[in-house]
Amino acid sequence: MRALLWIRSIHDEILLQEDLWWISPLKCRVESVRSNSAMFCWRSPPAGWLKFNICGIELENKAGCGGVLRDMEGVARAIFSGNICANNAEEAEIGAVKIALEVFIAMNWKPKESLFIEVGSLVAFSWCVNKVSRHWSLNSVFADIERSMMKMGNSVFSLADRNGNGMAFSLAMTGVNRMQMFKAWW
DSSP: OOOHHHHHHHTTEEEOOOOTTTGGGGGOEEOOOOHHHHOOOOOOOTEEEEEEEEEEEEEEEEEEEEEEOOOTTTTTEEEEEEEEOOOHHHHHHHHHHHHHHHHHHHOSSSTTEEEEEEEHHHHHHHHHHHGEEEEEEEEHHHHHHHHHHHTSSSSEEEEOOOTTTHHHHHHHHHTOOOSOOEEEOO
């Protein structure tokens, strides 16, 4: 991750497809701006806001989650990746929301900064915005999420565009086989 961020900060002219970085760093270079726009659909948050793109997946009875926090210029400020105890992708995604909030609070970077939390699953999104639709087994997780949200400034959930969570998905894929949760911020 450090190498990816270094390349992005030093060489503005090089376009990289971030989700391929984890699979093959040599194949992640995008040759033209035109091809980059089709692959990367991340949208910046409004001024004064940060955005945490998160993803949770379930693969062969294992679950993983990942997330990346970016500022309005698209600069990554924090990431996490690891396995998570969940029965399906939607539960893994809710676990990723909880971890994203924990990371954001632990950063103590700008505690009153406003935060978008962008999820990729329509089911997980509906659970986040509509308390009535939540599965009863997730009550304790949502109680933790609500406690964390009260410690920060404004927070809003949004649903990711089709390809807008590419890096979070890649972090979740690598997280499936991680033994421990990896968290980093700068």
